[in-house]
Amino acid sequence: MFELLKGITVLDLSTVVFGPFASQMLADFGADVIKIESPDGDIFRAAAPARSPRMGAGYLNLNRNKRSLSLDLKSAEGRAMLDRLVADADVFLHNMRPKAIERLDLGYERLAALNERLIYCAAVGFGSDGPYANDPAYDDVIQSMTGFASMNIDPAAEPQLLPTILTDKVAGLYALAGILGALLSRERTGRGMAVEAAMFESLASFMLVEHLSGHVFEPAEGTLRYDRLTSPHRRPHRTADGYIAALPYSTRHWVKFLRLIGRNDLADADWVCDASRRSERIGELYAVLAEATPARTSAEWLTEFRRLDIPCGPVNRLEDLLDDPHLAAVDFFQRVDHPTEGAINTVRQPLRFLGAPSHTDIPAPRLGVDGRKVLHEYGMDDATIDNLVAAGALYLPQEHDSSHE
Structure with missing residues (x-):
């Protein structure tokens, strides 16, 4: 990890891939990313394979350099605690649908009143102004809706999904760009702002860079696709x-x-x-x-x-990448000793910043493991923290509770 964003605090309420992909890059750049999870944890923790519950491989590869705080935001105490964190945060990131964020009373207007310098990023499925705003969105759906599946056909001319979580990662890059742009604007103006990064719009934009083609012109000239890429002979x-x-x-x-x-x-x-x-x-x-x-x-x-x-x-297989001489030469794969999961392999941040101070990456955290330390930093004593645990507003893992390791 680097120190480019040292001193920036990010409250990351996002789950699965979209938001965590963006926030991991913020963490890699040196931001203090506090991953705020429900007592059940990010659902992606359960994605197999795993050595222990709630510590799946995909989760481990998306949440390095973050700290975990587990709050029950359905409780008044949990929301009050989050408000205390918001007041001093730089970035607030979530990937909830508009109705869900309204139910929790975590919309931009209220949080901006607590902190006018806050950068508020809503990583959503569909833009809030459109008719799909409250529809659920996952990669399979967005790949299909944006034309990827229909252009990626098999020999039987049936649409096929690309075998990667494409939408979340592309939209995650847009969210990252939006957050960084907003932070730079804040340095100039002193004011925060709301940023909306939508999966559907992000992947549609990504797809149409070249495939809008003749429809760039009015009236349209030619097809709605870039012909070079659709030639039947363009293949390995x-x-x-x-x-x-x-x-x-x-x-x-x-x-x-x-x-x-x-x-x-x-x-x-x-x-x-x-x-x-x-x-x-x-x-x-x-x-x-x-x-x-x-x-x-x-x-x-x-x-x-x-x-x-x-x-x-x-034409490599995925297995060939593990032994690729170039990736070996640039130290692409990193072996990390995780405090509970043992030796794990991950891939480093692909960006390099020559001359920038850097430190060893911190492995992805167990659910809630940093809760007490984080709340101490916000002025809470142990008695207050223990009361929150007793009330069910805060989850702290117990060493004897292997189900939460």
Whole structure:
């Protein structure tokens, strides 16, 4: 973790992937992220595999460098305690639907009255002004609604979901950008603000950067898709012993490749050497590439493409990433000794800040494990804390209670 956001306190009420993905990056940048969970904990804690209850692998990989405080926000005492934290916080992040946040009386207007410098980020499924605002939203639904599934079809022409939690992570990046932008604005104005990051709008924007295509113009010119990406020959290419990825992209790339395979007729063709005309017929060139690659092994092609400086790479399995020499060289995988889970592997923050002070990452916390320490920092004594535990407003793990480890 770095010290870029040292001194910034984030109250993170979010669960699953969307919000925690954004707040983990804030924590990696040095913010003090206090993960505020119900006594049942973030539901993603239960996602298998796990060595012990509430400490699943996905949770461990999304919540490093955070502290856990477990409050019952349905109780008046729990909400009053949260108000005390809000008064001194810099960022408040949640991923509840509008009606749920209203029931808890945790809307922006009330919290801003407690702290006018507060950056309030609502990480929601759908923008609050639209008809879907209170609909539940998960990755599978948003991938389908934004066109990903319909464009990612299998050989039987059935829509398919991408096998990753795409929406949450893309929207998490938008939420992170919004929070950082709002923090910078606050430095200039002294005032906080509300930020809304919506899954549906985020992924639709992400999808339409290139696929809005001819509909950028009014009236529309052409299709609502970027044709290069929808060519049936744009895929990993079969070789004599497997598959490779190769992408001749520029004129120089295509001319070198076409001369390599003896297609001087195409290498000298005017339309191939003109980027605009080539883009209109790119499917023809992809077909030539697909026809050529079975003649040599993957290793032979990769050697040739790299010699010609044509973008290429092997078609890896996920297992291959664990032994990838580049990832090993940049220390991408980190082994951490977790205080309760033993040795675990995780991936480091991919951003690097040269010259910035950094520290060893802190493993993801057990549910509520930092509660007493956090509340001490806010001026509460042990007697007050114990009373809150007795009232059910605060959950603190007990060493003998293995179900909460």
